[in-house]
Amino acid sequence: VSERTLRLRARWVLAHDGTDHRLLTDGEVVVRGAVIERVGHPAPGPADETVELGDAVLLPGFVDLDALADVDHAILDSWNGPEGAARLQWSRRYARGGPRPVFDAAERAEIRRFALAELLLHGVTTAMPIASEVHSDWAESFADAQAMATAAEDLGLRVFLGPSYRSGVPVLDEDGTVDIYWDPARGEAGLADAVRFVEWCRERASDLVTGVLLPCRIETMTDDLLRQTGEQARRLGALVRLHCLQGLNELRLLRETRGATPVGLLRQTGLLQPGLLVPHAVFTDSHPVLGGDGQPGADVQALAAADVTVIHCPLTSARYAAALHSFDSYRRAGVRVALGTDSYPPDLLRGIDTGMAVAKVISGRTDAAPHADYLRSATTAGADALRRPDLGRLRPGAAADIIAVRLDDVRDGVVDDPVRTLIQHTTARAVSLSVVGGRVVVRDGTLVGDDMARLRARAQELFGRMRAAYGERTDPPAAAGTLFPPAFAPWDEP
Numbered sequence: 103v104s105e106r107t108l109r110l111r112a113r114w115v116l117a118h119d120g121t122d123h124r125l126l127t128d129g130e131v132v133v134r135g136a137v138i139e140r141v142g143h144p145a146p147g148p149a150d151e152t153v154e155l156g157d158a159v160l161l162p163g164f165v166d167l168d169a170l171a172d173v174d175h176a177i178l179d180s181w182n183g184p185e186g187a188a189r190l191q192w193s194r195r196y197a198r199g200g201p202r203p204v205f206d207a208a209e210r211a212e213i214r215r216f217a218l219a220e221l222l223l224h225g226v227t228t229a230m231p232i233a234s235e236v237h238s239d240w241a242e243s244f245a246d247a248q249a250m251a252t253a254a255e256d257l258g259l260r261v262f263l264g265p266s267y268r269s270g271v272p273v274l275d276e277d278g279t280v281d282i283y284w285d286p287a288r289g290e291a292g293l294a295d296a297v298r299f300v301e302w303c304r305e306r307a308s309d310l311v312t313g314v315l316l317p318c319r320i321e322t323m324t325d326d327l328l329r330q331t332g333e334q335a336r337r338l339g340a341l342v343r344l345h346c347l348q349g350l351n352e353l354r355l356l357r358e359t360r361g362a363t364p365v366g367l368l369r370q371t372g373l374l375q376p377g378l379l380v381p382h383a384v385f386t387d388s389h390p391v392l393g394g395d396g397q398p399g400a401d402v403q404a405l406a407a408a409d410v411t412v413i414h415c416p417l418t419s420a421r422y423a424a425a426l427h428s429f430d431s432y433r434r435a436g437v438r439v440a441l442g443t444d445s446y447p448p449d450l451l452r453g454i455d456t457g458m459a460v461a462k463v464i465s466g467r468t469d470a471a472p473h474a475d476y477l478r479s480a481t482t483a484g485a486d487a488l489r490r491p492d493l494g495r496l497r498p499g500a501a502a503d504i505i506a507v508r509l510d511d512v513r514d515g516v517v518d519d520p521v522r523t524l525i526q527h528t529t530a531r532a533v534s535l536s537v538v539g540g541r542v543v544v545r546d547g548t549l550v551g552d553d554m555a556r557l558r559a560r561a562q563e564l565f566g567r568m569r570a571a572y573g574e575r576t577d578p579p580a581a582a583g584t585l586f587p588p589a590f591a592p593w594d595e596p
């Protein structure tokens with residue numbers, strides 16, 4: 103981006119004063135090049151372009167740290183109960199027989215490009231993509247991460263990424279229990295690729311792409327690979343994101359095979375340190391099924407003391423029958439709580455609305471999980487987790503990552519406080535403008551960098567293949583129709 107000056111004017115601006123967000127009414131944000139130059143009431147001055155957004159809110163773009171980066175599987179596996187979900191795991195026989203990738207490298211790149219474009223359309227300007235293992239033969243390759251980096255730069259999305267890696271894959275045994283199929287050499291090779299990718303990003307010094315370490319779930323990593331991940335993270339000064347405290351199977355497997363709790367294993371392997379990001383973190387000892395009583399337990403206190411970030415994905419957690427216990431108590435204990443989308447659609451406004459509703463149900467109080475706290479989670483907390491105080495804030499000197507959400511649709515009803523209105527009355531489909539690093543990447547609700555209709559048609563085609571492939575991996579093989587019966591029986595012509 104050259105040093106052009108862009109003026110964005112709107113009825114409301116969520117400006118940042120260096121301490122917190124502040125609501126500015128009738129404001130403008132002046133962008134020069136890739137950086138915010140001024141925030142305040144409109145003032146005369148030069149502009150290469152002025153965008154009048156009317157009854158809209160200008161906000162810092164959302165920071166999504168468990169960002170949907172695939173055609174998604176929640177629509178296939180978030181409704182079918184424990185037996186149905188178990189059949190969607192790989193069988194041990196399939197793992198042993200040599201798994202095959204559903205897509206080739208070019209198809210994987212297409213899917214990811216589609217997903218990254220969806221993030222921008224939903225107002226996400228910074229993303230740490232989720233790993234896409236559901237259709238892979240193991241985890242992700244160096245080339246997968248490179249392709250995603252290229253797509254992100256092309257579309258104009260800021261990303262923190264790397265190839266995912268793991269030592270094992272969850273499999274379903276004949277007796278119906280979930281276990282891990284191990285191949286530690288693949289984990290070692292994956293970590294080597296991940297390290298090489300961080301170094302590759304450093305050399306390229308792209309403003310939009312930062313390399314990070316993204317191992318898969320804790321129960322699929324050997325102790326040794328966890329330890330090496332921690333060592334490499336310290337050597338490279340790189341962030342690590344590791345899924346853990348996500349489910350009861352994970353707790354059972356770690357207890358049975360390592361004699362440890364997830365937090366205990368993080369501590370033993372040297373990963374319980376600043377720069378660790380933990381998606382979900384639902385099943386801590388604060389959860390009632392693990393004896394929690396509504397107060398932060400030892401796990402949560404350990405996460406807080408180690409300056410670990412929890413990546414809360416409220417919509418996805420709720421869809422999988424899980425909830426943080428609780429958003430407020432984690433924050434009160436001093437845990438940095440950032441947000442992720444994790445499933446379709448990547449809509450953090452829907453996510454926040456759901457998270458607030460769940461928090462209120464859990465506590466029985468309507469003042470649980472205030473709008474402002476959730477909005478901080480979606481912006482400044484995510485930026486701080488990335489060690490990027492220039493993100494997640496609209497203030498002079500910050501990166502020009504800005505979105506506008508329209509509040510002028512008749513279907514929004516009436517407008518009160520604009521932050522409460524945008525969370526409760528609208529969704530991220532009302533994002534009309536996204537700017538990343540001073541570049542306009544979504545204009546009038548439309549993607550600038552690619553043809554979304556073409557991307558979507560292709561994604562639909564590839565999704566069909568991904569869906570069918572579940573049937574190959576179960577034992578005995580099954581037709582997708584029996585794995586995913588329709589919500590209603592098909593019509594029988596009388």
Ligand SMILES: [Zn+2]
Nearest residue numbers: 168232381444
């Ligand atoms: Zn996740």
